[in-house]
Structure formats: C-alpha cells, structure tokens
Amino acid sequence: xxxxxxxxxxxxxxxxxxxxxxxxxxxxxxxxxxxxxxxxxxxxxxxxxxxxxxxxxxxxxxxxxxxxxxxxxxxxxxxxxxxxxxxxxxxxxxxxxxxxxxxxxxxxxxxxxxxxxxxxxxxxxxxxxxxxxxxxxxxxxxxxxxxxxxxxxxxxxxxxxxxxxxxxxxxxxxxxxxxxxxxxxxxxxxxxxxxxxxxxxxxxxxxxxxxxxxxxxxxxxxxxxxxxxxxxxxxxxxxxxxxxxxxxxxxxxxxxxxxxxxxxxxxxxxxxxxxxxxxxxxxxxxxxxxxxxxxxxxxxxxxxxxxxxxxxxxxxxxxx
Numbered sequence: 436x437x438x439x440x441x442x443x444x445x446x447x448x449x450x451x452x453x454x455x456x457x458x459x460x461x462x463x464x465x466x467x468x469x470x471x472x473x474x475x476x477x478x479x480x481x482x483x484x485x486x487x488x489x490x491x492x493x494x495x496x497x498x499x500x501x502x503x504x505x506x507x508x509x510x511x512x513x514x515x516x517x518x519x520x521x522x523x524x525x526x527x528x529x530x531x532x533x534x535x536x537x538x539x540x541x542x543x544x545x546x547x548x549x550x551x552x553x554x555x556x557x558x559x560x561x562x563x564x565x566x567x568x569x570x571x572x573x574x575x576x577x578x579x580x581x582x583x584x585x586x587x588x589x590x591x592x593x594x595x596x597x598x599x600x601x602x603x604x605x606x607x608x609x610x611x612x613x614x615x616x617x618x619x620x621x622x623x624x625x626x627x628x629x630x631x632x633x634x635x636x637x638x639x640x641x642x643x644x645x646x647x648x649x650x651x652x653x654x655x656x657x658x659x660x661x662x663x664x665x666x667x668x669x670x671x672x673x674x675x676x677x678x679x680x681x682x683x684x685x686x687x688x689x690x691x692x693x694x695x696x697x698x699x700x701x702x703x704x705x706x707x708x709x710x711x712x713x714x715x716x717x718x719x720x721x722x723x724x725x726x727x728x729x730x731x732x733x734x735x736x737x738x739x740x741x742x743x744x745x746x747x748x749x750x751x752x753x754x755x
Contacts, residue, residue: 640675
C-alpha cells in the first residue's frame with residue numbers, strides 16, 4: 436500500500452522533506468528504527484541505481500566531497516528531528532536519540548494524529564485511491580482545526596466537491612456554489628454564468644470557507660477563504676484563495692483572511708519558518724494543527740483514512 440523506494444526529489448534538499456522521509460522509513464522498517472548511517476546507506480544505494488534525483492548536487496563533487504556533503508545533510512535532518520521531538524511533545528510518535536530515530540511499540544491517538552499529517556505530507560508514496568482518501572480527510576481535518584479558531588457561532592464549510600464529506604455546497608456545480616456562497620456572505624455575484632461550464636464541479640481553488648454571522652444579511656463580515664495543499668509546491672497554491680482573485684467573481688465588502696492548510700512542517704531548527712518569504716497567507720502547518728487540535732485529537736479516529744494510519748503503523752516491510 437506504500438512504496439518508500441525513491442527518496443525525496445521534488446523538494447531537492449529542504450530539510451523538512453527529508454525529515455519526513457526518515458520518519459516514514461522508521462514507521463515501516465521491521466525494527467522500527469533508523470540511524471544516521473542507515474539513511475545514508477539508503478540514499479547511496481538509490482544513487483547507484485540512478486533512482487535518486489541528486490545530479491545537481493553531485494556533478495561537481497569528488498566521491499569524498501560527496502560523502503562529506505551527504506553526511507552533513509543527514510546530521511541536519513536529525514537535528515531537525517530533535518527539534519520536532521521537543522516541539523510536538525506528547526504528539527510526537529518517535530524517540531530521537533544520538534542520531535537515531537525509533538518508534539515505540541505502543542502508540543496513542545495523539546501519535547496517530549501526527550502520523551496522519553505525516554502521511555498526508557507523503558502522498559507520492561501512495562496509490563491514487565489512498566491519495567484521494569487522505570486528501571479528502573485532510574480537508575475535513577482542516578475544517579476542524581479552523582473551528583478551534585472561531586467562536587461557537589462561526590460557520591465553516593468545505594466548499595469543493597468532496598466525495599467523502601457532506602457539505603452544503605457538495606451537490607452543486609461551481610456556478611451554483613459561487614451563488615450560494617455569495618448569498619451566505621450577503622454579497623453579489625459579478626461574474627457571468629456563461630463563463631462557467633455547467634459540468635464544472637470543481638472548487639475554483641477554494642477548499643474551505645468560514646465566516647462569523649453578524650445577525651443581519653448585510654455584506655461585510657469576518658470571512659476565511661482557505662486552500663488545502665498536501666504537495667511540495669504548496670506555496671504556489673496560496674493565490675487561489677486570494678480575495679483579490681475572488682473579487683473578480685463576487686463583491687467582497689471586507690477582504691477574507693487567506694488561509695493555507697498544509698500537513699507539512701516547513702520550519703527550521705529553531706521553529707521559525709523555512710523560506711519565510713514564500714509565505715503570504717495565514718498558514719496552518721503540522722505544528723499549528725497539533726496546537727489547534729490538541730484537545731480534539733480523537734477526531735482522527737473518525738476519519739475514513741484512519742484505517743490507512745493503522746495499516747502503516749502495523750506494516751513491516753524490509754526497506755534496507
């Protein structure tokens with residue numbers, strides 16, 4: 436059900452992607468343990484098989500220089516894992532000690548929440564069916580996380596067509612969704628129907644919508660426009676929920692807060708954002724998911740993809 440053969444390539448050498456890969460290997464390895472030396476052996480093995488996309492890194496290096504660079508990178512990955520262990524606390528399902536990571540035999544529901552977010556960050560290792568199930572449940576988890584930011588009167592809905600979740604917008608095509616949303620916000624649609632196919636059942640780049648009712652139907656209220664992204668190129672998806680884009684479709688008396696939900700952990704060893712200049716929205720990443728859902732971690736057991744989490748935890752495949 437999961438194929439961990441190929442090391443990260445889309446993200447080049449961003450440390451948090453490699454840290455995810457080390458954690459994933461630890462989960463499925465028979466002894467549930469991975470060391471600094473183990474991961475280096477695996478990368479070198481994949482290089483020998485021409486399966487690791489590392490040519491930009493190795494072309495100008497001698498074998499000795501190449502080994503030194505990989506050794507320094509692997510140390511960086513384990514430093515990042517040490518940061519995660521402290522930052523995630525009781526939710527972190529691994530033990531990091533002396534450049535070795537291990538997964539205890541017993542896991543908690545808090546651990547399962549973290550593992551789900553790890554799997555959602557690692558979609559390329561799954562087949563299409565499981566990818567679809569995980570991404571659909573990630574939208575539901577994003578909705579639940581946003582609920583913790585809102586007052587009890589707030590309304591939060593999945594805007595797109597999600598085959599695994601119920602929503603007030605679920606049975607509509609995009610044009611009908613837009614009109615329903617505008618009415619919900621007390622706004623007016625300015626786009627033309629002829630520009631939207633009746634067969635378009637997409638979300639227009641908007642995954643989650645939320646607002647706080649004001650007691651009247653007048654425009655102008657606190658609104659959230661959210662985009663869920665599980666892929667390495669998530670920074671490029673932020674503009675799809677940008678209110679200036681949606682102002683070409685409907686009036687917006689007050690600008691919605693653009694929010695991006697990602698299961699990744701794009702942080703440096705001190706907890707600061709990695710490549711902060713790429714972030715231009717309210718970002719809810721893995722650590723913030725855990726913060727918002729710390730009292731609601733049992734929500735994970737109600738997701739349809741919870742069985743995938745359980746299967747991966749029980750999986751024992753030789754990876755070396």
